[in-house]
Structures are given as structure tokens and as C-alpha cells.
Amino acid sequence: MKGLMSVFRKELADNFNSMRFIILSLIMYGGGVLLTIFVAAQNIRSGVTETTQFIFLRLFTVSGDSQLFSFPFFMSFFIPILGIVLGFDAINGERTSGNLSRISSQPIYRDTVINGKFLAGLVTIAILVISLVMLISGIGLRMIGVPPGPDEILRLFTFIFITIIYGAFWLALAILFSVFFDRIATSALASIGVWIFVLIFVSLIASVIASVVAPLGQNPGQALQIQHDQIVSYVSLISPIVLYGQSIQAILIPSHPVMFVVSLYYTGLEPNPLPLNQSLLIAWPQIISLIALTALCFAGSYIRFMREEIRAT
Amino acid sequence: MSDKVIIETRDLVKSYGKFVAVDRLNLSITEGQVFGFLGPNGAGKTTTLLMLLGLTEPTSGTATICGYDSIREPVEIKRLAGYLPEKVGFYEDLTAAENLDYTAALNGLSRKISVKKIDDLLNIVGLSDMANKKVRTFSHGMKQRLGIADVMIKDPKVAFFDEPTAGIDPEGIEQVLGLIANMARRKVTIVLSSHQLHHVQKVCTRVGILSKGRLVAEGSVDELGREKIAGGKVRIEIQVAEPSRKLVKLVEKIKGVTGVESTGNVLLISCEKDLRRQIAKVAADCDSLIVQMKIEEYGLDEIYMKYFSERQI
Numbered sequence: 001m002k003g004l005m006s007v008f009r010k011e012l013a014d015n016f017n018s019m020r021f022i023i024l025s026l027i028m029y030g031g032g033v034l035l036t037i038f039v040a041a042q043n044i045r046s047g048v049t050e051t052t053q054f055i056f057l058r059l060f061t062v063s064g065d066s067q068l069f070s071f072p073f074f075m076s077f078f079i080p081i082l083g084i085v086l087g088f089d090a091i092n093g094e095r096t097s098g099n100l101s102r103i104s105s106q107p108i109y110r111d112t113v114i115n116g117k118f119l120a121g122l123v124t125i126a127i128l129v130i131s132l133v134m135l136i137s138g139i140g141l142r143m144i145g146v147p148p149g150p151d152e153i154l155r156l157f158t159f160i161f162i163t164i165i166y167g168a169f170w171l172a173l174a175i176l177f178s179v180f181f182d183r184i185a186t187s188a189l190a191s192i193g194v195w196i197f198v199l200i201f202v203s204l205i206a207s208v209i210a211s212v213v214a215p216l217g218q219n220p221g222q223a224l225q226i227q228h229d230q231i232v233s234y235v236s237l238i239s240p241i242v243l244y245g246q247s248i249q250a251i252l253i254p255s256h257p258v259m260f261v262v263s264l265y266y267t268g269l270e271p272n273p274l275p276l277n278q279s280l281l282i283a284w285p286q287i288i289s290l291i292a293l294t295a296l297c298f299a300g301s302y303i304r305f306m307r308e309e310i311r312a313t
Numbered sequence: 314m315s316d317k318v319i320i321e322t323r324d325l326v327k328s329y330g331k332f333v334a335v336d337r338l339n340l341s342i343t344e345g346q347v348f349g350f351l352g353p354n355g356a357g358k359t360t361t362l363l364m365l366l367g368l369t370e371p372t373s374g375t376a377t378i379c380g381y382d383s384i385r386e387p388v389e390i391k392r393l394a395g396y397l398p399e400k401v402g403f404y405e406d407l408t409a410a411e412n413l414d415y416t417a418a419l420n421g422l423s424r425k426i427s428v429k430k431i432d433d434l435l436n437i438v439g440l441s442d443m444a445n446k447k448v449r450t451f452s453h454g455m456k457q458r459l460g461i462a463d464v465m466i467k468d469p470k471v472a473f474f475d476e477p478t479a480g481i482d483p484e485g486i487e488q489v490l491g492l493i494a495n496m497a498r499r500k501v502t503i504v505l506s507s508h509q510l511h512h513v514q515k516v517c518t519r520v521g522i523l524s525k526g527r528l529v530a531e532g533s534v535d536e537l538g539r540e541k542i543a544g545g546k547v548r549i550e551i552q553v554a555e556p557s558r559k560l561v562k563l564v565e566k567i568k569g570v571t572g573v574e575s576t577g578n579v580l581l582i583s584c585e586k587d588l589r590r591q592i593a594k595v596a597a598d599c600d601s602l603i604v605q606m607k608i609e610e611y612g613l614d615e616i617y618m619k620y621f622s623e624r625q626i
Binding site for chain 1: 388395397400
């Protein structure tokens with residue numbers, strides 16, 4: 001336990017001192033705060049009517065005219081980079097620098113190294129996410145002057161929690177590659193490759209599969225259309241980015257919790273906000289999937305690392 | 314020096330697929346010895362060290378240090394044993410003192426003790442004025458000395474040095490060997506692997522020669538030399554002022570002499586033990602003037618070459 005704390009403390013200090021983390025966190029603070037606040041605060045005023053609920057949450061959900069730049073989108077883009085940056089050279093970096101054989105000949109269990117590193121990365125992500133949300137909340141509070149209600153605060157915490165898990169997944173994935181590949185460049189490229197794959201190609205593959213299974217043709221009926229869209233949505237669920245997007249959509253937009261394509265056909269309904277536990281229920285499968293993916297990656301790197309020969313190369 | 318066995322291996326085998334790196338190695342090293350592990354590259358020296366430290370799993374057989382099993386009790390082993398890998402690395406962005414501090418923390422030393430100890434150790438290895446310089450500015454020799462301090466910080470009972478003199482300048486080699494001898498004086502059992510023979514000869518009390526994973530010879534340098542080159546005999550060379558048949562005959566009659574070769578005025582006498590006294594007496598009896606008399610000493614180089622040239626035939 002003492003060993004774990006030592007590794008954890010050192011890795012945490014390393015993370016915060018590393019130039020790449022400093023650069024990335026500056027981008028995230030700068031981009032997140034400036035753009036989100038600027039875009040959101042301007043659009044919130046115009047969208048608010050007397051019956052609008054959850055005004056504060058809109059800080060985190062409303063985007064600019066392009067519909068592209070909302071805070072969750074921003075996070076879903078930058079959190080993977082953060083996780084990869086913190087983890088891509090976790091183990092092979094130590095090996096290349098000749099530290100691994102030195103450290104693992106100290107009286108600690110071998111898993112202490114990998115646990116300490118994962119934990120330190122996780123805490124780093126948590127600190128960044130929490131501070132970013134707090135910062136935006138603070139500035140937003142001044143700009144829109146509407147305090148968050150207790151329900152909104154709980155929703156924000158849930159959002160933070162999910163975002164940290166999302167980060168943990170990318171961290172675990174990067175560490176997995178850093179255990180399996182001896183070269184730092186290879187593991188970095190592998191992590192980035194996976195990220196780009198799920199970012200761009202998953203939706204492409206999903207629509208290809210859907211067109212094969214349920215071809216739309218010239219004049220598709222509604223049933224076929226629904227089937228087609230369902231296949232697209234099911235296939236895209238393999239992407240952690242989609243999982244994250246859907247779960248935070250359920251949490252942050254209580255009036256439109258519906259995330260499956262079927263919902264498109266009910267848009268005529270009056271928005272009727274769900275209580276938090278109902279929103280959670282909707283997001284639950286996605287959250288669990290994210291946790292499971294993280295655990296899978298971590299378990300893979302753990303098993304490989306424990307059995308590995310540690311040789312200075 | 315006591316006879317207590319500190320390091321022991323029994324039928325230790327490590328194979329990588331079909332390639333056998335270490336083949337049924339039986340080794341026992343007693344307390345306070347400086348054991349030199351010799352052999353060409355790829356002979357299995359490092360693999361043996363790694364198995365002793367529990368950094369890689371043996372295919373079969375056991376390795377123990379102070380009675381602890383290397384596979385089942387790696388943490389106890391690492392508490393007792395220090396290891397300086399061949400290509401030792403440190404955290405380049407940390408200072409020498411910070412690097413040692415991390416090792417001390419992993420060994421569970423309290424801050425109070427470690428601060429003083431780091432100071433002392435840096436003094437011993439001659440790096441006290443570099444204590445607060447980042448390791449990235451260090452030369453290879455300095456890193457090697459820092460590595461020795463890193464090993465010493467846990468007060469090991471056993472220390473493993475893998476090629477400690479490789480790639481450093483002559484002055485650095487002297488310093489490193491001096492430090493190792495210094496540790497040996499403190500009753501630390503030392504295992505040193507190297508292919509630089511005269512370095513091993515300088516500090517080691519025993520040597521083992523490893524070839525293709527097998528221990529082909531083991532003993533003190535003198536023993537090995539006598540056994541291998543002279544076939545278990547002592548060879549005495551005398552040079553006389555003028556050659557004399559009488560002397561040759563008389564020498565042949567001395568009990569214990571097994572052969573005499575004479576070339577010019579040099580006699581090469583093989584005997585079962587050191588018979589210089591008797592030979593001198595015989596020479597005096599027949600009025601021969603001895604110009605010089607010496608007992609042949611064997612360098613590790615010759616022993617080593619003898620082993621490997623024989624094996625190649």
C-alpha cells in the first residue's frame with residue numbers, strides 16, 4: 001500500500017509537470033471556457049422562455065449556430081486525447097528509459113507500478129474535468145445570473161462522473177497499448193488509430209451495415225426506415241464516443257432524454273423533463289458499457305504486464 | 314567469509330520457445346563472496362540474474378536468495394537484493410537526489426532517514442556536487458555510479474551488477490570497481506556479470522563461466538587456471554645461466570614432478586604442487602645458477618579463451 005502511494009504520488013507529480021499535459025490542459029481550459037461560455041451564454045438568452053426549466057444546465061448543452069460546438073461535444077473530443085497523452089508511454093516509456101527494471105527490482109509488487117500509473121492518470125483526468133466544469137459554472141453563473149437547482153447540481157456531478165469514466169477508458173486503452181508495444185511511437189499511433197477509427201469510421205460502417213441489412217431503396221416505408229435507423233444506432237454503440245454522447249445527453253438534457261432514433265418520430269410531444277433517477281436509468285447501460293470497456297482494457301494490460309519479462313533493452 | 318549459502322539455483326532452466334537460454338544451472342554462492350559471472354553475449358548471464366530476482370519466470374527449477382523463493386516471494390527477495398541493470402536509466406527530468414528519494418520511498422524508508430542516507434551515498438559515489446542537477450545532464454559513468462548509490466540505498470545483503478563496466482571510460486571503470494569492492498568489504502554478497510575479464514579478475518573471489526546456458530566452470534581464478542591450462546598441475550618456469558643435463562635429471566627425480574621440458578636454458582617443470590623450494594635446492598646441489606624462477610599465473614583471459622576455443626572445436 002505504501003508502495004502504491006509512492007508510485008501514485010510520483011506519477012501524479014510527473015503528469016502535472018509534463019509539458020504535454022500543461023499544453024493540453026491549457027488548450028482545454030482556453031477552448032472550453034472561452035468558446036463554450038461565449039457561444040452558450042449568447043444563445044441561452046434567446047432560447048429561454050417563461051416555462052423553460054434547467055436553465056443552468058443549458059450552459060453545458062446549448063451550442064452555437066453551427067450545432068457543432070457544445071461542451072459535451074468538446075469533451076467527447078478532447079478527453080480521448082487527454083487519456084492517450086497520459087497513458088501512451090506509461091509502461092514502454094519506462095522500459096525504453098531503463099527505469100522499469102530498476103523500479104521493478106524494488107520491494108513492491110509488480111502490479112503496484114501499473115496500478116499507481118492508472119490511478120495517477122485517473123486522478124489527473126478527474127482534477128482537470130472537475131476544475132473545468134467548476135470554472136464554466138462559475139463564469140456562467142456570473143453571466144446568466146440563474147443559480148443551479150439541486151437537481152441540476154446532481155446532474156452536473158453525474159456528468160463529471162461519466163466524463164471521468166470516459167477518460168479512464170481512453171487512459172486504460174493507451175496503457176494497454178503501451179504494455180503490448182515496445183516502441184513508444186507504435187503505441188501512440190495505435191491509440192490514436194483507435195480513436196480516429198471510432199470517431200470517423202464507426203458511423204460509416206454502421207450505415208454500410210444498415211444499408212446491407214435493410215436497404216432503403218427508392219421509397220422506404222416507415223417500418224423499414226425505423227429498422228434501418230435502429231441498426232445504425234445499434235452498431236454505433238460499439239463506439240465509446242457514442243456511448244459517452246448518449247449517456248450525457250440523457251443526463252444533461254432532461255427534457256429530451258430520448259436517444260434512440262425511434263424518438264425522432266415523437267418530436268411533436270411537449271418536452272416533459274424526467275427526474276434524475278429516470279435519466280440515470282436511461283443512461284445506465286451506456287455507463288456500464290463504458291466501465292466494462294475500461295475494465296477490459298485494464299485487465300488486459302494487467303495480465304500481460306504481470307507475466308512479462310522485465311529486461312533492460 | 315562464512316560458508317552460509319546465500320544464493321542458490323537448482324536445475325534452473327529458461328527457454329524461449331525452442332531456444333534454451335539457461336540450461337539446468339546449479340549454482341551456490343556463499344555469503345560475502347564476489348562472484349563473477351562470465352560468458353560471451355547471449356550465454357544467459359542476464360537471464361539468470363533476472364530469474365534470481367523474480368523479474369522473469371524460470372521454465373523449471375528453483376532459485377533462492379537467503380532461503381526466499383524467487384518466484385513465490387519476490388518482494389522479500391527485492392528487499393534483500395539490489396540490482397543494477399545493464400542499461401540503467403533514471404528519470405531524466407528529476408535530479409539525482411530526487412531519483413534516489415523515489416527509490417527510498419519504494420523501499421519504505423521514512424523521509425527523515427532517506428534524506429541523510431541520500432546525502433551520504435552521493436558522497437560515497439562522488440556525486441554530492443551533482444545532487445541537485447537533473448539526471449539528463451549526467452554522463453554514462455555518472456549514471457552508473459548513481460545506479461550503485463541506488464542499489465546501496467536499501468542496504469542490500471546481495472547485490473547484482475549486470476555489466477557494470479560496459480561503455481564507460483577507464484577512470485569511470487576504476488571508480489565503479491572501487492565502489493563494488495567497497496561494498497564487498499561491507500559483507501555484501503555480490504554477483505557481477507561481465508565479459509570484460511580483467512575487470513572481473515580485479516574484484517571477484519570466484520568466477521563462473523557460462524556458455525550457452527550451461528555453467529562450464531566454476532572456482533577461483535587460480536583454481537580454474539590450474540585445472541584448465543595446466544591440467545590440474547602447477548607449472549614452474551626456471552631460467553638457468555647455462556643448460557645442464559644433470560639438472561634436468563635431478564629435477565625429474567623430485568617427488569611430485571611429472572614432467573620437465575627444457576628449451577635452451579629455460580626449464581618448464583610441471584608438478585602436482587608448488588615445489589619451488591625443492592627445485593631451488595636441487596639446482597644449488599648441482600651448481601646451476603638460477604637466473605629467475607616463477608610460478609605460472611593464469612589470467613582470466615587465457616582461461617576464458619581456452620574454454621571457448623575448446624568448445625568451438
